[in-house]
Amino acid sequence: MNDEGFGKGSHLHLIDGSAFIFRAYHALPPLTRKSDGLPIGAVAGFSNMLWKYIEDARGADAPTHAAVIFDHSSKTFRNEIYADYKANRPEPPDELKPQFPLTREATRAFNVACIEIADFEADDIIATLACQARALGGRVTIISSDKDLMQLVGDGVEMLDPIKNQRIGRDEVFAKFGVYPERVVDVQALAGDSVDNVPGAPGIGIKTAAQLIGEYGDLDTLLARAGEIKQPKRRETLLNHADQIRVSRRLVQLDCQTPIDFALATLEVTDPDPATLMEFLNRMEFRTLTNRVAERFKAPPPEPVAPPPETASPAAPEFPPVNCADYVTIRDAATLAQWIAAITQKGAVAIDTETTSLDEMQADLVGISLCPDVGLAAYVPLAHVEGAADLFGGGQRAEGQIPMDQALAMLKPMLENPAVLKIVHNAKYDWKILARHGIRMDPVDDTMLMSYALNAALHNHGMDELADTYVGHRCQPIKELLGTGKNAITFAQVPIDAATRYAAEDAEITWRLWQHFRPQLPAAQVTTVYETLEKPMIEVLAGMEMAGIQIDADHLRRMSGAFAQKMAALEDEAHQLAGGKFNLGSPKQLGEILFGQMGLAGTKAGKSGALSTSADVLEDMAAEGHELPARILDWRAISKLKSTYTDALPTYVNPDTGRVHTSYSIAGASTGRLASTDPNLQNIPVRTEEGRRIREAFVAPEGKRLVSLDYSQIELRILAHIADIPALKQAFSDGIDIHAMTASQMFGVPVEGMDPMIRRQAKAINFGVIYGISGFGLARNLRIPRAEAQAFIDTYFQRFPEIRAYMDRTTREAKTYGYVRTLFNRRIHTPGISSSGPAAAGARRAAINAPIQGTAADIIRRAMIRMPAAIEGLPARMLLQVHDELVFEADEDAVAPLIAAAREVMANAAAPAVDLSVPLVVDAGSGATWAEAH
Structure with missing residues (x-):
């Protein structure tokens, strides 16, 4: 560096x-x-x-x-x-x-x-x-x-x-x-x-x-x-x-x-920009500090923020304080029937399920809370126990609860009634819990997704944080009820009175958040985003998560054993190359060998002996032909794969289904990209042989095949459209190798017989531009002098001036409005865009990339939402989404019709909302394993 x-x-x-x-x-x-x-x-x-x-x-x-x-x-x-x-x-x-x-x-x-x-x-x-x-x-x-x-x-x-x-x-x-x-x-x-x-x-x-x-x-x-x-x-x-x-x-x-x-x-120290600093301090209403800064820089202080209006706007309703003492515990069928009748007449209710676990595939339902209006909330206990034993482990059922089967039978018509809106926070969780009990909750509004559509990148969207910020209420922490560590209990063991206060509060806060957010959607022009890109994902992802995917645990165990042997062999090689044993995981010992014993030039620290052996340093050394750094890099890579995937994945197999069930976050990345957790199946490497072997562990059951459909270079295609770059659009329309074409345009060399190194340089620039890469970053990627890398970028912008114009236009938009938008009008906020220093460069890169990556995320969301209807009737189901790829499981004789149907949906996912000027190309494959399919 x-x-x-x-x-x-x-x-x-x-x-x-x-x-x-x-x-x-x-x-x-x-x-x-x-x-x-x-x-x-x-x-x-x-x-x-x-x-x-x-x-x-x-x-x-x-x-x-x-x-x-x-x-x-x-x-x-x-x-x-x-x-x-x-x-x-x-x-x-x-x-x-x-x-x-x-x-x-x-x-x-x-x-x-x-x-x-x-x-x-x-x-x-x-x-x-x-x-x-x-x-x-x-x-x-x-x-x-x-x-x-x-x-x-x-x-x-x-x-x-x-x-x-x-x-x-x-x-x-x-x-x-x-x-x-x-x-x-x-x-x-x-x-x-x-x-x-x-x-x-x-x-x-x-x-x-x-x-x-x-x-x-x-x-x-x-x-x-x-x-x-x-x-x-x-x-x-x-x-x-x-x-x-x-x-x-x-x-x-x-x-x-x-x-x-x-x-x-x-990181060089420079004075703050007085206007930027005072704008922030004034917005925070820190008058004393604002005046100090104004005095220090001899600048006039800004006008104080106006006090709040005396009457609340429709988008920010005023509520009475939350009063948990008024909550009701519904202990008998007659009372529950009265509430259901009132809710049905009202046409809307906020609900929340209480369970024994955060794992929706294994959690047991304990109770349901209902709130049809401010100050009116109740809890229906279903599976609470007396004493310390959990009911599902044989504990004694607490008195004063409607039998679960009876209560769910009574609630099912209301929960499935299309005339009654169900308002939920993080609805995907509750949808899956109820689906396991045969209830298909519909229609649903999700306050978490409303907040996400309105405020992506400004703050998190958890209920407690939103209650603090928008309702002015501190919710009871769950740890106060359940405890922590070895002494923690499940919600089934919480006394019903205490459970009522907690659960009904969640339902009422959800109702209040809904009343706060709902009017803001049209004002912010994100109603369509919420209704077409956020809310429909609840049921789509719930279905995928419940389906899960089968893995070959024995294959993973064999890989773990092989990885252990390979690590041992690499360790032996490293010891031989170093001339003695040392701890490969010790940066200090490794640094002493590389810079001390071997005398390699580079990054030896001061007299303390602290030495830098980062991956970048080792890669530079390996590129120069030094074998020990190459072995260390190989050892680190195998160690990471072993601990993160081959050792860990079998622990996620659900004992009831025998499959792995990941969980997707809809409201994670500000750009709309999904993230998966427990386990994270989106970061499994694909470019290395070991990474591909890990994908071999994801298998289709007997008689079925895994099918993969993947967008080809979707973000470059979106860039060509958004920035309106004629040369790139024409190349995509003609099906030309875009990286070879870029190299030809930049360096004046013919496409036929092109040196692969020149194409690689063009590819690095093509993808780097999307992320606002600097000359320094490109130099690191290509391992070339910084001046040469900067010259490549300068030539690129000279050849494609439309990209520079797009970047400048997008940056101005972000600074003017505080956000940018995707082609589908998703609003992505850009905090820090008006700051200065290193942070400003990062914020600028994020703002430039957001409309591109966000539009790609929107397109695959649109494809996923349309997919169930497109493949209905086929013996196939969608299992995974991995960035630009969708993975399905299908009967062997259904592979061809599935590919045809899914490819049609994906290739036309932008229409009719957006008429792209470049085609969306979808690659497809199938096999007994994910590796074969991709």
């Missing part, structure tokens, strides 16, 4: 953003925005802390570069190593959750780089940036008091505790841990961490751990010589828990190879 502009004399400040947020939240009293009641206390504290940091950071020792680092989500790669990692940590307070995205926006408004990466903790990002900066000769100050970061302290890296305003160097680390930074990980691995649920060695604390490491030198030596320890209890602890201790070390060891797609030079 080119870090020209960062080196000796540079001083990088890395701010632990999550620590700032929680400190701000707990230090200040609750604060809400007067105009709409949005909680903003943490944002206010965070903004004041950031402003103070910026003001205090001036002077002789001021940072030249800075970034605020955030945790992306609670789940990271460490949860794959140890499932219970951080399991004891409570959920963030409900009123804090909607403030998380606003703190990111605040960071960008202050013109400080805002960084977070999926699957990696903030500490790992900080570690990676610190190691990179130190390797380049710069100094690093980590602004945090987090003990986990102390392992990084050393030559060129120090910490600053912002609470105590105290510097933390090597001596301060020794005072805390009894060892210097390079041995902190060993001590933490032994002592464990109850906060993060790192197990460690039972009975060994920090003091004893430090004593042991001091005596034996390091953890590996200690474990190897544990049998020599005289104290019997300590000796047995180390011998019996050695593997657990090694796992703990992997958990506490920070990852210095976090994938970073930007150069340190882009």
Whole structure:
């Protein structure tokens, strides 16, 4: 990575953003925005802390570069190593959750780089940036008091505790841990961490751990010589828990190879743009800080935000406070009949199911809540038990409940009545629960999808967050009822009175959210998006998820065994190439071999010995012909496939169906792309031999075949249409190899007999342009000098000026309106588009890509929605959606008609709403396995 502009004399400040947020939240009293009641206390504290940091950071020792680092989500790669990692940590307070995205926006408004990466903790990002900066000769100050970061302290890296305003160097680390930074990980691995649920060695604390490491030198030596320890209890602890201790070390060891797609030079400190900063602060209604900024930059402060109107608009109805004391428990058939009659007459009801699990395919129904109006809600308990035993495990049924069969028989006509609208939050879950009981709930409105259609990319769409933000009510956390960890109970064990309060509250909040969102859909011009692209997906995806897909667990187990053998063989090869044994998973040991023993040039760090062995570094070395880095890359790839897929997939087989049932998120990505979880079947690699072998484990039952239909280059085709590029449109219409054509247009070479390398370069540019790739990014992809890569991009834009015009037009639209739209009018918000610094470039790339990727997502959604009717009557069903691909299961003699019908639907999915100027081409295949079909 080119870090020209960062080196000796540079001083990088890395701010632990999550620590700032929680400190701000707990230090200040609750604060809400007067105009709409949005909680903003943490944002206010965070903004004041950031402003103070910026003001205090001036002077002789001021940072030249800075970034605020955030945790992306609670789940990271460490949860794959140890499932219970951080399991004891409570959920963030409900009123804090909607403030998380606003703190990111605040960071960008202050013109400080805002960084977070999926699957990696903030500490790992900080570690990676610190190691990179130190390797380049710069100094690093980590602004945090987090003990986990102390392992990084050393030559060129120090910490600053912002609470105590105290510097933390090597001596301060020794005072805390009894060892210097390079041995902190060993001590933490032994002592464990109850906060993060790192197990460690039972009975060994920090003091004893430090004593042991001091005596034996390091953890590996200690474990190897544990049998020599005289104290019997300590000796047995180390011998019996050695593997657990090694796992703990992997958990506490920070990852210095976090994938970073930007150069340190882009983190250069610059003043915030006063107008951008004051606009954000004024919108948050932080008058005092707004005036301070105005005074600092000698700029006139903006006009204060107008107070809320005295009467509510139709799009934002005012509600009385939620009163859970008025909720009703329906314990007999006569009362239930009265409610059903009233609901049927009303024509609408909010409902919510309560179950024993989040897994819809295995959860047992416990009760149903109903709300036909504000302040009117009830709960129908069906399967609650007395005492600790679960009814479904033989517990004693609690008194005062209508028999489940009777209650569902009474509710079924109303739930299936097309004249009664059922309003649900995250309706796909409840639809599947009821479908397993023979009830096909229809019609349905989904408040989660309404929020998604209106506010994609602005915030999450969970009920608790929406209740906080739009209803001004804090919902009761489920953990208050169920508990956590080993002592957790199921909802069936919750006393009926307590269950009524919780369940009926959910139903009433859903009703209130529906009244809030429903009028906003036409005002925002997203009614058609919601009605045609969001809501119909509920039943389509529910059907796919319930169908599941069959896997060959034995094949996966054999692959796991083969992967283990291959990893062992690669490990042996690596040891031979290195001239001795070492831990392939240890970046430090690997770095010492590559840069120390082998003397390879590159990224040796300072005197501390911390060395960078990221995938990019190893790939560069492998490309230069060095065998050891190539073996390490192979070992890492196989290890990832083994742990993520071949070991894990068999654990997802449903014991009742014998199939794997993934779960799709409709309201995940802001662009409309679906995501799948538990398991994630959308990220199975396809370009490697090992990845294709994993797809061989997805099989068709006897007498059937798997069928795959996949859009060909759909995003490039959409770009050609949206940007109106005659050369690309003509090539697609003529069926010409688009990458060869691009190469011919750019480099003036004939298509016939073209050098494959030239075509590869054109392909990289074609796809890179969709994502707003920079010269730096293209240089990395093609492994060519940056200047040469930038010249390619410049030539590309000269040849296809329409693309530059599209990018400029889309960026202006995003800045003007705060969102862009797909061809089907999906609104995709673009927070951060008007900021400056590194964040602005990312926001701009996202805005440029959003209409393209979003339109592709809309097209495949339209195809999926039409598919059930198109293949009705065929012995076939749709099982999976993987980005631009649909996977079906069909009888052998139905493969041909299925392909014909499905291809017709997919090729014409844009019509009649959008008349594309390029054809949509669909590739198809079939086989006994997914690998054969694709």
